[in-house]
Structure formats: structure tokens, C-alpha cells
Amino acid sequence: MTRAVNFQAVVSFGLNSTRTEFPTMSIKGKAYIAGIYEHPTRKAEGIPIAQLHAEVAKGALQDAGLGLRDVDAYFCAGDAPGLGGLSMADYLGLDVRHTDTTETGGSSYIVHVNHAAQAIAAGKCKVALITLAGKPRTGGAPPGRPPMAVQPPDLPFEMPFKPTVLNIYAMVARRHMHDHGTTAEQLAWIKVAASQHAQHNPHAMLREVVTVEDVINSPVVADPLHRLDCCVVSDGGGAVVVVAPEIAAQLQRPKVRVMGAGEAIKHMAGGQVDLSYSAGRWSAAAAFAEAGITPGDIKYASLYDSFTITVLMQIEDIGFCARGQGGRFVADGGLISGVGRLPFNTDGGGLCNNHPGNRGGMTKILEAVRQLRGEAHPAVQVKNCDLALAHGTGGYLGTRHGSGTLIMERA
């Protein structure tokens, strides 16, 4: 029998006491998003996940005006088959000198852009390819639960109580309603705004415009969340190409400059559970500090929308409004492009368009880039969109999750 190492004293110097401390090294202006692609499929019957990854990789490289042999770095997360980056580099035929398979759930791809920019700034690579693909509708991994070779240590203390992605997020919503008087109608406005945008997207799964009444009259799935408070389940995928400035200068497509990024993890903290905020509080503060701007400067925001409550929590954590004011902020069309105070998810988002592989981070980047390029649908294109933000929450908002924030500028 082995005993645990007997640390009598583990000294902490408090180096992490301010989580928003601005790093002396920065990625600001040191990387560009050169190519994007969103798979048009929402139901990939008979197509393996690896092929979806390949199709989005090709699409993003073609969009950038680059080819397979230009790629020298590859990023993927837990949705990739087999040994992740190894299996996918093999399948795609990549020859890379840098790879990163950071896993923060659905926010992974936003974190990957941060890591790609860091690697580019450090001279480790020049053309980074990031891919996502999944098919929860037609087979593959069950929703939200990538198979784990080693069981998590929390498993016997949580799984017997049947936590689901639904009821864990629902408890965050319940707490917000209790603390701040947030209403189901206010949450419903988030779905209404998404549906207003989705009607213009021919690929969106749900193109029908819905009302607040439609949302609150849909069946309660996990109190207080209704069926229409939830995102869609879809097959599909997407890819992003991040490049060094000298590569971007040679390309023809409109340029999108990486201005700042942040990432953070929030967890159960040994039982000190606090559902009143997410790790987005830290990731967003780091991203804004690096970019040197404030939330008021953002013209368009892609916000992770696994559920309506996810959007509301992030709006407060990012700093678009004060804590507890999220309900009022989103109500009465607050998020509808052209009429609201903060246009969000103009592709229809996960709530109406797609949520490929149960992971919404990639599509959040894609629509933000379209907005900065001026290539969103004309009905939802934000005028003079020069600064945009993409933010993701991966994992479980109420237990353990990883937040990623990315700020981009039209170059």
C-alpha cells in the first residue's frame, strides 16, 4: 500500500491573487484569423467524424487562400477521434511542428485561438489550423459526454444523483431568479432574439421566429428551463485558420486581428459552490486588459448559448451590464441586431442555428469573423463592426467549466 506524499507545509506565494494581472508578453496584434468555414450539414448520416474534420479544414484553408502544405500547427479538442491531434494529423496528412489538444469542453476552440496566437507570437508556428466536428444526431459520442478512459474523481459523489447538462444549468437559472428576480420571460427574450436572426440563415435548424409566449409555453424540461430555452442538437463542424502577421499580409481576404484573449476554469472549490458567476468573469477581464478596450467598445458579441441562462450569465460576467441586471439587459429585444443594445449570435447561434458536436465555441468565432468582415447576412450585419468578441463556456456551468474570451478587430 502506498501512502499519499506527506506535505506538511506547501508554501503559496499568492502569485495568483489577482487573476486579471496583465501579462508582460501579449498576443495583441500578433496573429490574424485568415480563414473560416462552417459545415453546412446539420445531419451527417453515414459520414464519419474524421471526414467532417477534413471537410471543414479544407473549407477554412480555401477561404484563407492557403493549402495543406502551408499548415504548420494543428489544434483540436475532445471531439476529435482516436488520439486527437495524432489521429487527425494522420488522417488529414498534416506535417506540423506544433500541436495542442487543450480540452475545456465547448469553449475549447476559443481557447485554441488564444494558444495559436501565443505559439505564433513565440515563433513556434505561422499557420495554425483549428477544427471541430461532431454528430450527436446520427451517432458518435453521446451528448456532452466524451468517453473518458479514466473516470473523474467526482464520479461516485455526483453521478448517482443523475446530474444532466439540463438540470445543472437549470440550477444556475433558479439561483439567478432567486437572487435577482430574473424571470422566465426575460430568459425567453434570448431565444426570441436568436430566432429573429436565424430566420435569415438558410442553414439554421430552427428558422421560425418565436415569441416570448412560445418559449414559456413550451414544456418545462428541468425547472425553470423550458424546451425552447435549450440549444439544438446538431451534427456538423467548423474550422479556423490563425496566421502570423507576415502571412496575413500576403492574403486577399478581409483581415481580422487578434486583440486579446483570456481563459479560466471555475469548479466546485472543495464544496464552496457559488452559482452567481462563471469563470467568464476572469477570462473576459484578462481579454479586455490585453486588448486595451472595455465592454462598451464591443459592437458585436458571439455568446455561448447552450441555454438561455448561459447567455445571461456571460453578459454579466463579461461586463456588458452589472451583476443581476442581465434579465433587464436582454428583455424587449436587447440582443436583436439593428434594434437592441448588443447584437449577439446573428447566425441564430446554438439556440436556433447549430451546436455541432454539442460544442458551441467554434461557431461563435465564425460568426464574429463574418461580422468583422462585413459578411454576415445583410439583415443582421452590424454597421461599422470594427470590434467583436467571442465567448464560450465549456463543461457544466454549475459544477466545473472552462471559459474562453476572444477579442478581435477588423484590420
Place this chain on the structure above:
Amino acid sequence: MSDKKKDAFSADVALEAYWEAARGGRLLLKNCGACGKTHYYPRPLCPFCMSSDTQWLEASGEGTIYSWSVERRGTPPYAIAFVALPEGPTLLTNIVDCDFDALAIGQKVKLGFETRDDLPVPVFRPA
């Protein structure tokens, strides 16, 4: 739960006392002799200071609902909750033998145990 999973839990010597107490209807938390904080789920190394001077601490059995939801699609529907213990930690659990429509944040609940897949697990019912 598969036999393989159960074997993995029972093979964890750090949790032997936990499961033995649970079989006897007692919930054990961990208290750290170095920093004084109490944590849950239990770990040999304190998640607040990394000391291995962690001792078992029996929960009083009292609790307060911090948040809750009813999974309406469950067959049958069930109530899941975060319950705050007076000892400090808040844990994920189920509220059983309750009126779903009467559940509320701040409601007092008391500890009980149910066997799930041969594991004795702590649940709460209205106090």
C-alpha cells in the same frame, strides 16, 4: 453501474472509511488540520492548501437547499439540488420524498441514505 466502476471505488483505500460510514448512515466530510477548512467530496490532500493532514469529520445531517431543479423528463421525474451543510461544503444531491412544487431555496432538509447501484449515497428530504 458496471462492476468495473464499483471495483475502482472500493479499490480506493482513501475512501474506505467514507463508504463504511455511508453504509452505516453517516456522511463523512474532510477537515484539514493545517488550514482548518472542510471540503467535500473527500480527498487525501486538501484542495485549499495541499496538506495531507486531512481528518474525517461527520456531518450533522442538517442542510439548506442552495438551488434545485426537477428533471421533468426523468422516468420518473426527480429533484436534484445543491444542499449547503452547516459544516461549510455545499454538495450535489437529490431531494427525495418531497412535493416538487413545494421545493424552495432556503428550505431546511435532513440527511438520509439511499442505495444506488449498490453504492450508499447521501440524499436529503424535507426537514
